Amino acid sequence: MIEVKNVVKKFGDFTAVDNISFKVNKGEIFAFLGPNGAGKTTSIKMLTTLLKPTSGEVFLNGHNVTENPDETRKSFGIVFQDPSLDNELTAYENMQFHAILYGVKKEVYKKRIVDLLKMVELYDRKDSFVKTFSGGMKRRLEIARGLLHHPTVLFLDEPTIGLDPQTRNHIWTYINELNKKEGVTIFFTTHHMEEVERIAKRVAIIDHGKILIDGTIEEIIKKAGKESLEDAFISLTGSTIRDEKANIGKNQMRINSKLMR
């Protein structure tokens, strides 16, 4: 479903992603882990056509991502790390905007939007402006929106960041069901190891732009010779604290942190 071959991404002389290769199979739930600034978001951006790799190839649903971006874009849905909703539109309008942009037919999207909004329990707020929503509600709306065009792959970049345990639990239950019922391939990043242990089939750990290890959770724990995934993660990536987001401008960070409040 996803195939990454020798991908490198450089920003000037800083190598954000350094020759990574991995595969994600159809219908799999795949966790992409790493400390802050390890290259997770940059990798996701390359997988989703927002950034061009400096070298290497990415295939998604059989399409070469750089050569055939439009076909690739039809195949996936994405929930970004930072909010990407229009606050001046209502929840329904945000969904409708997405549906039309993706060429979903009116008779299809009318029903689908209702179903999805019910699924994320926002149907009664469908006509409220997104600016009145809490962080968790926005996240749920973004997940619903990412599913609107029936993607075969769903990317989730830290979907549960800053959310309370109840909302997190909700979101993972939806995602798990979605994978079981509709066979959607899930590719996600997170810092919560218990979330990984709960739903992921396979895991890759990235640090300093390089993939350190990939395999099932059991394999990784075994190889690292530790008791839990969290211990394995720390022993592999070291215990020093990282700078946040090495490749994003200070200004963008300031805005993001404002939005998260």
Add this chain to the structure above:
Amino acid sequence: MNAIYILWLRQLKRFIRKKASIVGAIGQPIIFLLAFGFGLSPVFAKAGAGNYIQFLAPGIIVMTVLFTSIFTGLEIIWDKQFGFLKETFVAPVPRYQILLGKVLGGATVAMAQGFLVFIITLFAGFRPVNWLSLPLAFLYIFLVAFLSSALGASIAARLEDMQGFPLIFNFVVQPLFYLSGAIFPLQNLPAALNFVTKINPFSYGVDGLRFAFSGVNIFSPFLSIAVLMGVSLIIIGFGVYQFKKVQL
């Protein structure tokens, strides 16, 4: 096509919902109309150039359209900062359609704003000589709106934040307006100023609109249309190129 439509509709919805900015955008034209219009009227008449309000009104309408369009074009920077541009850019829509949707949305909003100011100029004593040429006037207004909206969007494509905004406003937008013949006639100017006004596409917009409203013109009305359309095409081409290069 549907993508262009929904992008256009979004701009319109955002415009209608921001009542304060609609009113705010009328403030400047009113001040110009009152201060310049009535203030310079006696001098203008003494110089034998006729009724200044009659001369100024088309210029004020172009000013409104120009400023509003550039602002809506620059809204792309907000979309970038608030993350919404990512949502638009990962969609299976060619970048030229995204740009066209934005530009047409911005142009429509600016035309609406320009129409409001047109009504206000009527209260100030402005009278179109021939009401039948009103559709022609709207064609010129549309061309000016499209051109400036495309200009705003193309500039915004490569800007990361609003910090560059005063630079653009003071060194691009203001000169385009002041050197367009909106507030003074383009005849008998010093050579340098004459040259600058002739290469400013907005001079042709102002002149064309003045022709449609009052039948007075310096440039051929067809030349004006051709210049506005030609420059718009170049800027759209440049904008598409910029949009394709954007990485988020």
